[in-house]
Amino acid sequence: MSVAGILRAATAAALLLAGSAAGPLALASGPALDAARSGPCVEDPKLMRRSHPDFLKHGRDDTVRKGVRGIRHSLAACVDCHASKADGRVLGSERHFCQGCHTYAAVKVDCFDCHASTARPSATAAAAPASGGTR
Amino acid sequence: MNPVDQRRRDFLGKAAVAAGAMIAPGVILYDYAHAKAPGDPASPKVRWGMLIDTTKCASGCRDCVDACNRENGLPGSTRPTDSQWIRKVDLKDLKSGKAVSLPVMCQHCAEPPCVDVCPTGASFKREDGIVLVDRHTCIGCRYCMMACPYKARSFVHEPTTGQKPDVPRGKGCVESCTLCVHKVDRGGTPSCVEACAAAGHGAIVFGDLNDPASEISRRVRAATTTQLRADLRTDNGVRYQGL
Numbered sequence: 274m275s276v277a278g279i280l281r282a283a284t285a286a287a288l289l290l291a292g293s294a295a296g297p298l299a300l301a302s303g304p305a306l307d308a309a310r311s312g313p314c315v316e317d318p319k320l321m322r323r324s325h326p327d328f329l330k331h332g333r334d335d336t337v338r339k340g341v342r343g344i345r346h347s348l349a350a351c352v353d354c355h356a357s358k359a360d361g362r363v364l365g366s367e368r369h370f371c372q373g374c375h376t377y378a379a380v381k382v383d384c385f386d387c388h389a390s391t392a393r394p395s396a397t398a399a400a401a402p403a404s405g406g407t408r
Numbered sequence: 409m410n411p412v413d414q415r416r417r418d419f420l421g422k423a424a425v426a427a428g429a430m431i432a433p434g435v436i437l438y439d440y441a442h443a444k445a446p447g448d449p450a451s452p453k454v455r456w457g458m459l460i461d462t463t464k465c466a467s468g469c470r471d472c473v474d475a476c477n478r479e480n481g482l483p484g485s486t487r488p489t490d491s492q493w494i495r496k497v498d499l500k501d502l503k504s505g506k507a508v509s510l511p512v513m514c515q516h517c518a519e520p521p522c523v524d525v526c527p528t529g530a531s532f533k534r535e536d537g538i539v540l541v542d543r544h545t546c547i548g549c550r551y552c553m554m555a556c557p558y559k560a561r562s563f564v565h566e567p568t569t570g571q572k573p574d575v576p577r578g579k580g581c582v583e584s585c586t587l588c589v590h591k592v593d594r595g596g597t598p599s600c601v602e603a604c605a606a607a608g609h610g611a612i613v614f615g616d617l618n619d620p621a622s623e624i625s626r627r628v629r630a631a632t633t634t635q636l637r638a639d640l641r642t643d644n645g646v647r648y649q650g651l
Contacts, residue, residue, distance in 0.1 A: 337542050340450035340534055342593045349573045387543060387578030389571045 353396030457645035464611035467509035475603030491562035514585035516645035522552035
């Protein structure tokens with residue numbers, strides 16, 4: 274395993290430990306995050322914490338190269354669900370979903386150099402009546 | 409989609425084919441209309457293209473350019489370093505004085521030089537003929553910009569803000585007209601075509617060049633149309649009428 278691989282595994286392990294404690298996200302040891310929607314993610318949260326970069330990489334090639342839209346693991350769909358209720362974004366502070374967790378894990382998130390970090394208007398409208406501030 | 413839904417869909421699809429064969433015995437049904445569901449990959453049976461009628465395109469009109477900028481989150485200014493996916497070009501024949509105005513964008517060549525020269529495979533042509541840049545792989549070398557005979561590509565020099573969720577774009581990559589691929593994949597039409605029609609010009613027709621029943625194919629059959637720099641034999645998907 275490369276150095277980067279070891280680091281990534283350690284990061285994932287840290288996140289798994291943080292996420293396995295009981296209760297919502299107000300963990301003393303984990304990041305406290307705002308997110309628009311509660312309810313199940315597209316995969317088990319433990320799997321998502323570890324493998325979401327791989328899912329996204331597979332999905333992006335299907336969409337960009339083959340033109341498959343509405344895939345299960347799409348970055349835009351991540352943002353739609355996980356954007357903060359306050360401002361509809363996943364970046365901006367350490368309470369925002371992507372930035373909060375990536376800061377906690379000390380991993381650079383460069384998706385949003387190019388991709389929009391705001392939820393799509395249709396998703397914002399759908400998320401408005403949703404309750405709960407957990408992931 | 410769960411496996412039950414998939415099986416049901418397969419069954420219904422086959423049943424529909426069988427029913428069609430029984431209803432019309434002896435009639436050969438050619439498979440021309442290729443409506444794509446958003447979850448389906450692009451089909452090689454389709455060749456997306458545009459026909460631009462320059463006789464309906466007014467000099468100074470920028471409706472298509474503005475619509476493109478809005479749709480794709482482009483800054484829309486024309487500093488030397490700003491991206492332009494469509495340019496309006498005015499031409500004048502000095503001898504006769506005949507003037508034409510036309511939008512020029514990525515011509516979505518069947519034999520794209522930008523794809524030939526790309527060292528990383530970032531510049532590619534989709535199965536349905538749309539030429540794109542995969543920014544995940546683009547290293548910003550700009551070789552494709554040199555190779556393109558139409559100057560269709562732009563390099564993003566500065567950090568970007570205000571990207572649209574469907575149109576990611578960022579500093580250090582080359583970009584060009586995508587034929588609004590995010591809309592086309594969902595059965596839509598490029599924004600420039602919509603804007604031109606909405607403004608009452610109707611100078612641009614978008615459609616499947618491989619479908620003989622499509623409006624673009626009928627128009628291409630009926631009128632004399634030209635591909636820009638046809639001598640290069642890049643076989644452009646964008647054609648012009650009245651040049």
